[in-house]
Amino acid sequence: MPRLDERYHYHHGLKAGENTLGANLVRVLMRSVITHGSYDPDTFLEDFISYMTTPGENRDPYCEIYIRAWFENYTQGVAPELCAEKQRANWSIGSHGGLIRPLVLSLLAKEPYKGLGVALTHQQLTHRSENIASALGVLVPLLHALVQGEEPMKTVSRYAKKVRLIKIRGDELTKTYHDYQGPGNIPKEAMWKMHTDFSDENLDVERILENYPDGEIIGKFFSTACYPEHGLPLLLCLMQRNRGDFRASLLANTNAGGDNVHRGMILGLLAGAAAAEIPEELKRGLSDHTGIEKEIKAFVKLI
Incomplete structure (x- = not known):
């Protein structure tokens, strides 16, 4: 059995406490807003390009497909x-990574109506995805409600009911991928339908948590992959199961596996907004805790 630090994964090589590329790009966004006193899409894109093309800025070996596709287009003029x-x-453009920066940026707006517009505008700079836009339509007002101090569990339950469940999910999605010997072999139109064909059923977290153990919810009922049509229901169930407890919710997400890094960033935003405080030892476990704290405080002053 290899040691923990020898096990290979998408972010292999990063040390405990170091940011993934997705998290560092949130910092790029915050610094862009802080430096210029407000959000400007063109300025962010300049900072994004500068960060991604400066040697030594990023240690994360995993670069999401949206970034690879973005720079392929950019290098072609x-x-x-x-x-x-x-x-x-x-199909992979519709992933959790497209939700994180727009969610953070939405907090610059005084209320969720405008916040959603800000979030969707930013999303389109890197992800042209219907699934991401749909998820933001629930997540932005939910995040704003939690920041405003609404009771977490009732609020999560209320907004969860606005989420439609995808038809093919969990074990059925896994079997479909297996039958095609990998998602890359699925015809484009079939893949599009698989990820955008929603049922008439809304997400009822209380019913799911009452009727299914965690072992069935995670993987069997909802896929742990990077797609928000699966990850959004899963992370809301994890938060509700753990009564909004910050540490317990994030630990459950970590143990769920799959795309737990980006899914965990979204869950962390929600659970952090709902929590009275975030455990100090978790914050100080970050390699650049001081720099991150400074940036967050400067960003919050603009809200």
Whole structure:
């Protein structure tokens, strides 16, 4: 059995406490807003390009497909604001990574109506995805409600009911991928339908938690992959199961596996907004705790 630090994964090589590329790009966004006193899409894109093309800035070996596709378009002379790939052209564009920065940025707005507009505008710079936009339609007002101090469990339950369940999910999705010997062999139109064909059933977290043990909810009922049509219901169930407890919710997400890094960042935003405080030892476990704390405080002053 290899030691923990020898086990290979997407972010292999990062040490405990170091940020993934996704988290560092949130910092790029915050610094862009802080430096200029407000959000400007063109300025962010300049900072994004600078960060991604400066040697030594990023230690994370995993670069999401949206970034690879974005720079493929950019190197062919496409204008930066038009470089985002479409989900219909590449199914992996609709992933959790497209939710994180827009969610953070939405907090610059005083209320969720405008916040959603801000979030969707930013999303389109890197992810042209219907699934991400749909998830933001629930997550932005939910995050704002939690920040405003609404009771967490009732609020999560209320907004969860706005989420439609995807038809093919959990074990059925896994079997479909297996039958095709990998998602890359699934015809484009079939893949599009598989990830965008929603049922008439809304997410009822209380009913699911009452009728299914965690072992069935995780993986069997909802896939642990990177797609928000699966990850959003799962993370809301994890938060509700753990009564909004920050540490317990994030630990449950970690143990769920799959795309637990990006899914965990979204869950962390929600659980952090609901929590009275975040455990100090978790914050100090970050390699650049001081720098991150400084950036967050400067960003919050602009809200």
